[in-house]
Amino acid sequence: MGLARYRRELGLAAVYAALLAALRIYAPGFFHEQFHGLWVAAAPVLVAAVGMTLVIVAREIDISIGSLFSVCGIVAAVAAKSGWPMPWAAAAAVGAGMVVGAVNGALVAFAGMPSIVVTLASMVILDQGLRWARQGAEVSGLPADFQWLGFSQHGGEWLLMAAALGLLVIFAAGTRWLAAGRAVYAVGCDRESARLAGLRPRRVVFGVFVLMGALAAVAALLNAIRFPHVDASAGRGLELQVIAAVVVGGTAIAGGRGTMLGTLIGVALLVSIAPALTFLHLQAQWERAIQGLIILLAVAVDGLRRGR
Amino acid sequence: MSRRAAVQRWVLLAIVAGEVIIFGRIGTHFFTLANLLQIPRLNVELGLIALAQTAVILSGGLDLSVGSLLGLCAVVFGKLWRDGGLGPSEAAAITLGVGALCGGINALLITRGIPPLIVTLGSFSLFRGIAEGMTGGVDNFTNFPRSFLLLGQGYWGPIPAQVPVLVAAAVFFYLLVHRSALGRALSAIGYSPQGARWAGIAVGRKLAAVYVLSGLCAAAAALIYVARVGQAKADAGMGYELAAITAVVLGGTSIFGGRASVLGTVLGLLAIALLDNGLRLADRSPELAGILKGVLLLAAIGIDWRPRGGAAGRRQRGRAEEPIMRNTQLAVLVIVILAAAAIITGGNFLMYQSFSRQLAAQGRPREAGKRLTIAMMPKSKGNAYFIACQKGAAEAADELGVKLLWDGPMDSDPARQNEIVETWITRGVDVIAVSVENRGGLSTALRKARQCGIKVITWDADADRDARDFFVNQATPQGIGQALMDAAAKSMDGRGDFAIITASLTAANQNEWKKYIEQRLATAYPEIHLVDFQPCDDQQAKAFEQARTILNVHPEVKLIMAICSPAAPGAAEAVKQSGRNDVKVVGLGLPNENKPYVHEGITDAVILWNTMDLGYLTVYAADALARGTLAPGQTSLEAGRLGRMQVRGDDVLLGAPFWLTKSNIDQFDF
Structure with missing residues (x-):
C-alpha cells in the first residue's frame, strides 16, 4: 500500500520533472514568462479534464465537450454583450452546459444508449448548430x-489558475472521501454489482454527465475571459486532447480506476510539449507526433504491466 | 439479423427515399445523372473508410486513427513522388504498404489487450503528427501527373473513375462481413473475445487482420483523395474518422460489436451524402445538414436502443441477437435494388425533361429580365475580413437584383472549396466568384466550370490565369509588401529585429507579400533583421499564442508584423498581456478589431483596402461579365457607388490601399 498505489502518478511526475529540468538547463528563459503563461492557458483544459476523469471513471465517454466548450463561450459572450451583468452571463453559460449534459446523461443513463454515439451526435449537432447560428463569426466589442x-x-490570471486548481482539489477530495464520489468508481467497476450494493447506477451516470456539462462550461468561461473577444471555434479538438490527458494520467478507459492527481500531471505534460519544443529550438511541428507517442507509450506501459 | 435491426434498416431506407423525394422537389438539378454520379464521387474516400470501419466495429473495436492516417498517406505519397523521384504507381504501392504498416502498429497494441479506443486515439495524434512533422505543416504537394489525377478526376463515359473502386470495396466488405469465416469470427469476437477464444478462434490474428485492412483502406482513400483534390497536405482527411463512424452506426451496426451490416453502412453513407448535396442544391445552409445528421443519428440509434438499458440489457443483447430473418434481409436487398432502379429511371426521365427544357431555352435569346445567379466563395466564412466582404457583396446584389449564393468552408480548407464548386456546377449558376485558398487544387475545378459555360471570377486571391476570366485585385503584392516594410521600418527607427505572423504557410497572397517584404528589407534596411516567421492558420487565438511565444523566445524583437487580418488583433493582445510597451505591431487588418489597440498605442498602423468594397466590386464585375458588358480588352468598369473602376488586362483593380492610424481609424466601421 502507500506509495505503490500511486505508481502511475509518480512515474508521470518523474517524466514531467525530467522535462522541466531539461528546460531549466537548456532554456532558462522558459521559466520567466512562458511557464506562467502556460498554466494560464492550461487552466481551462484542466477543468474540462476533471469532468472527463469522472466520465471515464464511470465507464462512459463524452466527445461532445469540444463543441460544448465553443457553444458555452459564445453564450456567455452574447449574454454579456446584450447587457447582462457578468454573473448572469456566466450562469447562463453554465446553465447551457448543464442542460446539454443532462440531455446526454438522460439518453445514456435512462434510454440506455451508448455514450460514444450519443455524444458523437450531440457533438455534431452543437458544432453545426453554432456554425449555423454564428456563421463562424467571433463575438467582439464585449463590455469592459x-x-x-x-x-x-x-x-485575472491568478484567479483563473486558482479557480482551476480549486476545482481540481474539490473534486479530488470528493472522489476520494464522499460517498457520491466513491459511487462513481463503483458504477465504473461494475454496474450490476453497484446496483446490488444499493447504488442507483443510472442516477450516478446521469449526474456525472451533468457535472461534465457544467465543468465544460466553466472551462469555456475561464478560456473566454482571457481575451477581449470570443472565438466561435475555441473548443475545436479539445475533446480528444482532454481524453488523451486523462488517459495519460492513468485513468482506465474500462472504468473504475483513475485519480485527479494523475489527470493534473497528464494535462501538465501534454500542454508543455509545444512550447518546450520551441524553447529547446526543436521544430514545433513535431508536437502532435510527440503527443501521440506519449499516449501510446503510456498505454503500452499499462498493457505490459497488466500482461505480467 | 434481428428484427430491430431490420426495423432500423427500413427506417433508414425510408429516410433516404424521403430525402430523394424532398430534394428532387426543392433542389436545382438534383435529379440529373451528373449529380447522382457526383454524390458517390465525392464520397468515395469516406466510403472506403466507413466500410473498413464497419468490420472494425463488428469486432467490438473502433479505429479513430483513419482520418489522420489518410493525411499521413497523402503526404507520404507526395513526398515519394516529388522528392523520392518515384513514379506514381510505385509511390502508390509503397503508400499502400505504409497504410498497412500503420494499421499493423495499431493491431500490435490492440492485440496486447489495450482498448482500441485509446490505442487509436494515440495513433490519431501520432499519424497526423508525423504528417505535420514531415511537411512542417506547410509543405504542399501539387502538380501531379495527369495520368495519376485521372484516378480522381477522370470519367469512364459518364461514370467517375473512382466510383467502381467504391463499388468493388462494398462488394468485398459485404462478402467479408456476411459471407466469410473471418466475418463470423469477427462477429464472435465482437460479442465476447473470451468466448471466441474458447471456441477456438485465433482472436489476435483476426483482430490484426481487421486493423491492417483498415489502414490499407485509409491509404487507398488517401490516393483517391490526392487524385481528386490535386494536392497532398498534412491536414487531408481531418474529421473523417467521426464522419465514418456516424455512417456506420447510422447503418445499424452495433457500436459494441458483434452485429454489423455493410448494406446499412452504404445506406447510412447515402443518407448523409444526400443531405449535404441536396441542401446545397436547394440553396439551404449546409450547416443545417450537419444538424440533421446528428438528429438522424440519434433517431436511428433510438429505434435500435429504445427498450434497453444498463449493463443487464447489454448482457442480454448477445442472446437476443439470433441470426434469423433471412427473408427480411433479402426483402431489403430487393427493395434497395428496386429503389435504385426507380431512382435512375426517374433521374433519366427528369434529366431528359430538363434537357429538353434547356434546349428550348437555348433556342431563344436570354431575356433581359432573367435573374442572374452569382455564387461567391470566401476562403473561410467565419473570418471577419470575409464577413465584411459578404456585406458589400449583399449590398451590390440588392442593387443589381441578382441572386447571390454565399458559401464556403468554415475554416480554410481547399478540399471543401473544391466540393462546393463542383456542387455549384451541378446546380447551375451564371457566375462563380472564388477567393482561392490553394491555386493548384482549385484551378482544375474552375476550368471544369468554364467548360460547362459558367463564367469564373477570382477575387482576393487568384487561381491559374487560364482557370478564370477576370481577377478582382484588391492591391498589387508589391505595393502591399513595400508599404508594410516601410511602415515597420518607421516604427522601428530603421534598426532592430522583427518577426512576422502570417496566415498559413501555403497562403498564396501572404507568400507573395513576404517575397516583396524581404526584397524591400534587403535593399533599403540593412540594419533590420527578420528573426521569425510563424503561421497562425487565420485564427486569432493561435496568433495570440504564436506572438506570446515569439516574445519569449526572441526577447529582443521590437516589432511584430501581422500580415493576415486575424493576426493583427491577436498579436496586439499578446503584446498587451506581456506588458512589453517597447514592442509594436503593424500589419494588415480590419478597423473595428484593431481600434482599441491603435488607441492604446500598441498597434502603430494597419494597412487595408476597403473589404466591403471588394465584395461589392466583385459582384458588379460578376454581373457585368455575365451580361457581356465586361469583356477582355476593356479598360474600365462601371461599379455602382464606386463609380468607374480601372481594368488592367484581366485584372479589375480596387484601387490603392490605405493606412489606418490613430488619426483616421474611427472614421471606418467594418
Missing part, C-alpha cells in the same frame, strides 16, 4: 468587465 472579469490582467 468581461476580460479578466474586470480585474487587472495580473489578478
Whole structure:
C-alpha cells in the first residue's frame, strides 16, 4: 500500500520533472514568462479534464465537450454583450452546459444508449448548430468587465489558475472521501454489482454527465475571459486532447480506476510539449507526433504491466 | 439479423427515399445523372473508410486513427513522388504498404489487450503528427501527373473513375462481413473475445487482420483523395474518422460489436451524402445538414436502443441477437435494388425533361429580365475580413437584383472549396466568384466550370490565369509588401529585429507579400533583421499564442508584423498581456478589431483596402461579365457607388490601399 498505489502518478511526475529540468538547463528563459503563461492557458483544459476523469471513471465517454466548450463561450459572450451583468452571463453559460449534459446523461443513463454515439451526435449537432447560428463569426466589442472579469490582467490570471486548481482539489477530495464520489468508481467497476450494493447506477451516470456539462462550461468561461473577444471555434479538438490527458494520467478507459492527481500531471505534460519544443529550438511541428507517442507509450506501459 | 435491426434498416431506407423525394422537389438539378454520379464521387474516400470501419466495429473495436492516417498517406505519397523521384504507381504501392504498416502498429497494441479506443486515439495524434512533422505543416504537394489525377478526376463515359473502386470495396466488405469465416469470427469476437477464444478462434490474428485492412483502406482513400483534390497536405482527411463512424452506426451496426451490416453502412453513407448535396442544391445552409445528421443519428440509434438499458440489457443483447430473418434481409436487398432502379429511371426521365427544357431555352435569346445567379466563395466564412466582404457583396446584389449564393468552408480548407464548386456546377449558376485558398487544387475545378459555360471570377486571391476570366485585385503584392516594410521600418527607427505572423504557410497572397517584404528589407534596411516567421492558420487565438511565444523566445524583437487580418488583433493582445510597451505591431487588418489597440498605442498602423468594397466590386464585375458588358480588352468598369473602376488586362483593380492610424481609424466601421 502507500506509495505503490500511486505508481502511475509518480512515474508521470518523474517524466514531467525530467522535462522541466531539461528546460531549466537548456532554456532558462522558459521559466520567466512562458511557464506562467502556460498554466494560464492550461487552466481551462484542466477543468474540462476533471469532468472527463469522472466520465471515464464511470465507464462512459463524452466527445461532445469540444463543441460544448465553443457553444458555452459564445453564450456567455452574447449574454454579456446584450447587457447582462457578468454573473448572469456566466450562469447562463453554465446553465447551457448543464442542460446539454443532462440531455446526454438522460439518453445514456435512462434510454440506455451508448455514450460514444450519443455524444458523437450531440457533438455534431452543437458544432453545426453554432456554425449555423454564428456563421463562424467571433463575438467582439464585449463590455469592459468581461476580460479578466474586470480585474487587472495580473489578478485575472491568478484567479483563473486558482479557480482551476480549486476545482481540481474539490473534486479530488470528493472522489476520494464522499460517498457520491466513491459511487462513481463503483458504477465504473461494475454496474450490476453497484446496483446490488444499493447504488442507483443510472442516477450516478446521469449526474456525472451533468457535472461534465457544467465543468465544460466553466472551462469555456475561464478560456473566454482571457481575451477581449470570443472565438466561435475555441473548443475545436479539445475533446480528444482532454481524453488523451486523462488517459495519460492513468485513468482506465474500462472504468473504475483513475485519480485527479494523475489527470493534473497528464494535462501538465501534454500542454508543455509545444512550447518546450520551441524553447529547446526543436521544430514545433513535431508536437502532435510527440503527443501521440506519449499516449501510446503510456498505454503500452499499462498493457505490459497488466500482461505480467 | 434481428428484427430491430431490420426495423432500423427500413427506417433508414425510408429516410433516404424521403430525402430523394424532398430534394428532387426543392433542389436545382438534383435529379440529373451528373449529380447522382457526383454524390458517390465525392464520397468515395469516406466510403472506403466507413466500410473498413464497419468490420472494425463488428469486432467490438473502433479505429479513430483513419482520418489522420489518410493525411499521413497523402503526404507520404507526395513526398515519394516529388522528392523520392518515384513514379506514381510505385509511390502508390509503397503508400499502400505504409497504410498497412500503420494499421499493423495499431493491431500490435490492440492485440496486447489495450482498448482500441485509446490505442487509436494515440495513433490519431501520432499519424497526423508525423504528417505535420514531415511537411512542417506547410509543405504542399501539387502538380501531379495527369495520368495519376485521372484516378480522381477522370470519367469512364459518364461514370467517375473512382466510383467502381467504391463499388468493388462494398462488394468485398459485404462478402467479408456476411459471407466469410473471418466475418463470423469477427462477429464472435465482437460479442465476447473470451468466448471466441474458447471456441477456438485465433482472436489476435483476426483482430490484426481487421486493423491492417483498415489502414490499407485509409491509404487507398488517401490516393483517391490526392487524385481528386490535386494536392497532398498534412491536414487531408481531418474529421473523417467521426464522419465514418456516424455512417456506420447510422447503418445499424452495433457500436459494441458483434452485429454489423455493410448494406446499412452504404445506406447510412447515402443518407448523409444526400443531405449535404441536396441542401446545397436547394440553396439551404449546409450547416443545417450537419444538424440533421446528428438528429438522424440519434433517431436511428433510438429505434435500435429504445427498450434497453444498463449493463443487464447489454448482457442480454448477445442472446437476443439470433441470426434469423433471412427473408427480411433479402426483402431489403430487393427493395434497395428496386429503389435504385426507380431512382435512375426517374433521374433519366427528369434529366431528359430538363434537357429538353434547356434546349428550348437555348433556342431563344436570354431575356433581359432573367435573374442572374452569382455564387461567391470566401476562403473561410467565419473570418471577419470575409464577413465584411459578404456585406458589400449583399449590398451590390440588392442593387443589381441578382441572386447571390454565399458559401464556403468554415475554416480554410481547399478540399471543401473544391466540393462546393463542383456542387455549384451541378446546380447551375451564371457566375462563380472564388477567393482561392490553394491555386493548384482549385484551378482544375474552375476550368471544369468554364467548360460547362459558367463564367469564373477570382477575387482576393487568384487561381491559374487560364482557370478564370477576370481577377478582382484588391492591391498589387508589391505595393502591399513595400508599404508594410516601410511602415515597420518607421516604427522601428530603421534598426532592430522583427518577426512576422502570417496566415498559413501555403497562403498564396501572404507568400507573395513576404517575397516583396524581404526584397524591400534587403535593399533599403540593412540594419533590420527578420528573426521569425510563424503561421497562425487565420485564427486569432493561435496568433495570440504564436506572438506570446515569439516574445519569449526572441526577447529582443521590437516589432511584430501581422500580415493576415486575424493576426493583427491577436498579436496586439499578446503584446498587451506581456506588458512589453517597447514592442509594436503593424500589419494588415480590419478597423473595428484593431481600434482599441491603435488607441492604446500598441498597434502603430494597419494597412487595408476597403473589404466591403471588394465584395461589392466583385459582384458588379460578376454581373457585368455575365451580361457581356465586361469583356477582355476593356479598360474600365462601371461599379455602382464606386463609380468607374480601372481594368488592367484581366485584372479589375480596387484601387490603392490605405493606412489606418490613430488619426483616421474611427472614421471606418467594418
